[in-house]
Amino acid sequence: MTEISLLGWTPERAAELPPGCAPGRVARVDRGRLTVLTADGELRAHPGAALLADTGPAVGDWVALRGELAVAVLPRRTAFTRVMAGRTSAPQVVAANLDTVLVVDAATGPRRTRRVERYLAVAWGSGAVPVVVLTKADLCDDVPALAQEVAEAALGVDVLPVSSVTGAGVADVAARIGPGRTAAMVGPSGVGKSSLANALLGVPVIATREVRESDGRGRHTTTARELHLLPGGGLLVDTPGMRELGLVDDEGIDTAYADVTDLAARCRFRDCGHRAEPGCAVAAAIADGRLDPARYTAWRKLQAEARRQALRSDARARATEHARVRALHKAMRAQPNRVR
Numbered sequence: 352m353t354e355i356s357l358l359g360w361t362p363e364r365a366a367e368l369p370p371g372c373a374p375g376r377v378a379r380v381d382r383g384r385l386t387v388l389t390a391d392g393e394l395r396a397h398p399g400a401a402l403l404a405d406t407g408p409a410v411g412d413w414v415a416l417r418g419e420l421a422v423a424v425l426p427r428r429t430a431f432t433r434v435m436a437g438r439t440s441a442p443q444v445v446a447a448n449l450d451t452v453l454v455v456d457a458a459t460g461p462r463r464t465r466r467v468e469r470y471l472a473v474a475w476g477s478g479a480v481p482v483v484v485l486t487k488a489d490l491c492d493d494v495p496a497l498a499q500e501v502a503e504a505a506l507g508v509d510v511l512p513v514s515s516v517t518g519a520g521v522a523d524v525a526a527r528i529g530p531g532r533t534a535a536m537v538g539p540s541g542v543g544k545s546s547l548a549n550a551l552l553g554v555p556v557i558a559t560r561e562v563r564e565s566d567g568r569g570r571h572t573t574t575a576r577e578l579h580l581l582p583g584g585g586l587l588v589d590t591p592g593m594r595e596l597g598l599v600d601d602e603g604i605d606t607a608y609a610d611v612t613d614l615a616a617r618c619r620f621r622d623c624g625h626r627a628e629p630g631c632a633v634a635a636a637i638a639d640g641r642l643d644p645a646r647y648t649a650w651r652k653l654q655a656e657a658r659r660q661a662l663r664s665d666a667r668a669r670a671t672e673h674a675r676v677r678a679l680h681k682a683m684r685a686q687p688n689r690v691r
């Protein structure tokens with residue numbers, strides 16, 4: 352592989368590159384400055400005006416470079432977006448052009464099947480392929496049973512147990528992030544994402560919880576979101592901002608809950624509410640034990656959430672349009688002759 356393909360560059364992208372520009376992969380964004388990986392190594396670049404007008408480049412984006420100026424963001428193949436809880440702001444692209452999303456949860460403590468399901472629905476929505484990683488396997492006394500249980504909820508998704516302490520399973524995870532492939536980790540706080548990232552990197556690049564506690568500087572010392580090159584040739588996006596994930600839309604839900612979606616399609620009535628309607632395939636599956644009622648409830652909740660989110664973005668779109676029309680009218684009043 353060439354240098355640039357190791358960064359995830361694929362030949363068909365050449366057609367997307369403006370003439371006279373070189374491609375660079377955004378590894379880091381801070382205060383408007385970009386750290387970009389190129390065939391010639393790392394460089395600091397400035398986003399051009401056209402980029403700033405938009406929401407700006409995200410980690411993982413490919414940009415077109417003219418010297419030290421990034422003049423365009425190339426089309427994204429996949430995008431991991433999030434909405435922040437309680438905000439009305441537009442969804443934010445956390446990381447772009449991911450191949451794999453590692454949904455990370457711990458193999459210890461109470462069963463977290465529903466939580467994994469939720470992360471999977473979000474992960475599928477990104478367009479990248481999710482893999483479930485169960486960390487702290489060294490603290491679980493029946494890893495195969497747990498992996499099996501999680502696999503039943505994670506349809507079509509591989510479940511990989513790992514321990515960052517013993518190193519068991521780390522190579523299996525690394526194998527999913529082969530040369531030129533890009534992965535990101537998502538998962539709740541404290542499940543061991545930073546520890547796993549360090550195990551994959553082979554060196555402690557990312558501060559884990561103990562470090563942060565011992566230096567007394569608290570959680571905010573976590574590094575900025577960053578794209579790291581792995582020793583095996585893959586790329587890993589560090590996790591800040593990937594802990595709490597709001598559902599952006601319902602795109603991933605159907606994939607994550609393909610079994611439920613399938614059943615619902617077989618109900619007698621197309622608008623079946625799956626409550627007490629005759630011929631309800633969902634109710635029948637729950638009754639004879641083919642469908643876990645908790646999984647069904649989780650599906651309904653996620654759908655309701657996605658619907659709320661859709662309404663919110665509709666409201667946002669209306670507000671933007673309203674502001675645009677008002678500005679236009681104001682301009683017309685100010686310069687009546689020009690507009691006519």
Ligand SMILES: Nc1nc2c(ncn2[C@@H]2O[C@H](COP(=O)(O)OP(=O)(O)OP(=O)(O)O)[C@@H](O)[C@H]2O)c(=O)[nH]1
Nearest residue numbers: 486487514515516540541542543544545546559560
């Ligand atoms: N026994 C065991 N402990 C682990 C393992 N991985 C992580 N830990 C411990 O779990 C705690 C949390 O690990 P982190 O890597 O900081 O977790 P995180 O998911 O990055 O947490 P946030 O940065 O808050 O999102 C630390 O005390 C780690 O030492 C593991 O594989 N086995």
Ligand SMILES: [Zn+2]
Nearest residue numbers: 618623625631
């Ligand atoms: Zn039904």
